[in-house]
Amino acid sequence: MLKIDQYAYINRLAHVHPLEKMVLALVTMIICLVFSSPATSLIVILSMAGMVIWLARIPASFFLKLMLAPVAFLLLSVLTVAFVWVKDPAGLLWGFNVGCYTVGVTSRGLITAGALLLKSLGAVACLYFLSLTTPMVDILSVLKALRMPPLFIELMSLVYRFIFVLLDTADKIYTSQASRWGYATLKTSYSSLGQLVSNLFTKASRNYQMLYTTLTSRCYTGELNVLESSHVISRRNILLIILFEAALLLASIHLAGFLTPFAGGAGS
Amino acid sequence: MKSKPILETRGLGFSYVDGTQALVDVDLSIPAGKKIAFLGPNGAGKTTLFLHFNGLIRPDRGKVYFAGQEVRYDHASLLELRKKVGVVFQDPETQLFSASVRQEISFGPLNLGLPREAVLQRVHKAMQDTGILELQDRPTHFLSYGQKKRVAIADILAMQPEVLICDEPTAWLDVKHAVQIMDLLTEINGEGVTVIISTHDVDLAYSWADYIFIMKSGRVIGEATPECIFYNRRLLEEAELQRPWLLDLYEELQRKGWVSAGLPPKNIRDFLRSIKDKEPA
């Protein structure tokens, strides 16, 4: 998570207007979810990967690792779709008997499962594209421009900032405990961890009090006013995004049915 | 001192809720336009005193005055005071609330109700003065401690206060950045801003400050110009402070007749200049 955040600030697309990237990611994701055809999902995954790797210049290996992270979890949920309970084992590709029933997979179930997996990965790729290329600060400023409630945005920005303060504090406490054999045995590990957590809470609350003091000293009156970053919307990018989405839409319509589980083969 | 006091306290007393007597009967008067240093061991009450200068805590006893006016604690008066007195806190981690350096620095000036153009200009100048222009697009959580400290100073500079208070500006900084920050504070002082710092570093206080206050256990136990205060050995002992090494060295050499008589040097350059050219007898 820390590394994603780091890339968000240094990637080649960091200076592109955040709204452009948000629109691109969201529209692509919607198309991917609405069409829910494996062909569309594949195109989405590949094009998002392309943008992340070629345009944003994020190492392919890192992106691949990120994409693999949810796969294990997805496979597990998708398997439940692939398997069916039937009385008559005919039509099963493979199966085993449980009492008088057979549990097995059908080709149709397998295809549905594959489609579901691809669709989920497509949506995940879109989200990764956004979080790898757009710093949180920029996302917040877009949300603000879109008139989201200020309280919500301020809360998000404070939480975002203090995740790092808290992580840092936890890291320091952990190091100091570990250097004094705090994690030498299982027993000391448990007690050290307990102390770490409770310490973290007291420190966090003390941090919060100090933060309030320091904000007050800068004339805080209940609103976190800050300068919004001044990105300019590029017409060229907007055009490219429209072209991309249109192409994706056309391709999806054209390919609808191709590789689709229920249409039974190519052609629509 | 000759110049008019900008901040004064009369019989200031304060205890924290847990009963710690952080300030006891503090009477002091800070001259305007000077470089002021507060010296004192840990827990002497320096930070607590600074919080009073900004109206962030209300004294239990006694009063604080800004430019001759008693500090009042209604909302409008406090905002007015905080506009004129800026505090850079000891730990930048608790001061920086935003992940963006530029947004962080813009917070103060925006609260002063300045127009956007003026805010942009002040933010830019503050970043330039603290040498963090190249950090402006980095998120605050990837900065080093020293860089965060400079952002914290820029935070307050952008508000252009009449009095700039820095709680331990050089703690944790490497030598190069410590020197940079102290030079910056001298420069700001040159523009007419009263600069107040707290520090444990006697050498720093000796060569930088125009006037020094020494605190211990919640009291101000001594105040004078740096030339005078470090000749008061009893006071130094009571405050558990060392003498600046430059002064010790100078005195020793003077006793041996190796340096010319006159005011003791404030820094190495003056010191080297005062060493006589001729070979010692």
Ligand SMILES: Nc1ncnc2c1ncn2[C@@H]1O[C@H](COP(=O)(O)OP(=O)(O)OP(=O)(O)O)[C@@H](O)[C@H]1O
């Ligand atoms: N929030 C608090 N609650 C209770 N006691 C406090 C609090 N903050 C400070 N104190 C106590 O008040 C006294 C003065 O503290 P203060 O922070 O003003 O000292 P200081 O001179 O700034 O020290 P240092 O050089 O360590 O920063 C200390 O005894 C300290 O323990």
Ligand SMILES: [Mg+2]
């Ligand atoms: Mg302090």
